[in-house]
Amino acid sequence: MFTIGEFARHGRVSARMLRHYDAIGLLRPDRIDPATGYRYYGAAQLARLNRVIALKDLGFTLQQVRAVVDDQVDADELRGMLRLRRAELEAAMTAAAARLTQVEARLRSIESEGHMPENDVQIKRVPAVRVAEVTATAPGYQPQDISPVVGPLYEKLFPLLATAGVRPTGPGIARYEDGPDGDGSVVVHAGVTVDAPAGPLGDTGVTVVELPAFEAATIVHRGSMDHVLATEQILARWIEDHGRRPAGYSREVSLECPEDREMWVTELQLPLVG
Incomplete structure (x- = not known):
């Protein structure tokens, strides 16, 4: 004892x-x-x-x-309880991973303060371009809101283009606009450059649109888009310091998109008020 x-x-x-x-x-x-x-x-x-x-x-x-x-x-009831708890733990792990990603993004943004590489920001005229795109709505504009929406959109887009016999002729272009209800939601357009007439691509749900030319402040982001916040805020500080004003959301142009997301290269193009 x-x-x-x-x-x-x-x-x-x-x-x-x-x-x-x-x-x-x-x-x-x-x-x-x-x-x-x-x-x-x-x-x-x-x-x-x-x-x-x-x-x-x-x-x-x-x-x-x-x-x-x-x-x-009994055993069946216990198995059910354990399965339910497993699902709850998996959901909690997913939420914790998302929060960790948010913290890392904010940390990178904080670490970049006072170390703004001004030569990374360029003002340029972005030419008009024709893109085939699909759309969906995200609950907000934070990376954890956008990533679960834009990724599946691109997974959906390319097979539909193949079915329609349309081949991409340039980079992917993701663009955003405020949701129509004023509730903070964001309409996500996931597109890719094509050489095809404007309008719907049959009944695929893909639409070819002509994006007009515009003046933009641009910067290249390297790495996963989960960590884009610091790069976006470098761009925002540059614009304020140079007396310019943004005219909407940044476009995201995929320059390099290998399987390893940390090797992605994306140009952010922030439209400027003329």
Whole structure:
């Protein structure tokens, strides 16, 4: 038999936790000395403690844990509970990864403050271009809002162009505009340069549009578009310092787009007020 302190050390938990588990009937001592009130535990109880801690770490409530370890839950129900918890954990991991990406983007932006490479920004006249594009709506303009929308759009676009017999003749061009409802949503246009008449491409859902020429402040972003924030803010600071005003969202022109997203090269073209 072990004292509560000894059992706590063997189970890698605190004595306070064991007292709480005793109080709620989750893990009672094997014996309590009637004279001193000291709790004593047997080695066989480590198995129950291990199950309690494992289920608790999975996010189950102590009430649910008690039902499982007391065999009040059959195997099918337990499997269902575990599958549900797995789905919840996977969703939490996805959300945490997205938050980490946001933090990294903000950190890069902060680190770039005061180190603005002005020679990276160029003013140029962007010629008119004809693109075939598909559209969808993103909930906002943050990278974590845009990436899940623009990626699938391009995956959809190229097979549709192949079906229509239209071949790309230049780079991909993603452009954005405010959603019609004024709720902060953004209309995403994922396109690629083509040599085809303007208008719908049959019933494919692809539309060929003529984008007019415009004056733009441009900068090249290298790496995943998840980290584009710092580059965009370099561009924004340059525009303010030079007394210019933006006229909408930046276009994103894909100059190099290998499988490794960190090797992407993208030109940002921010339209300027004349």
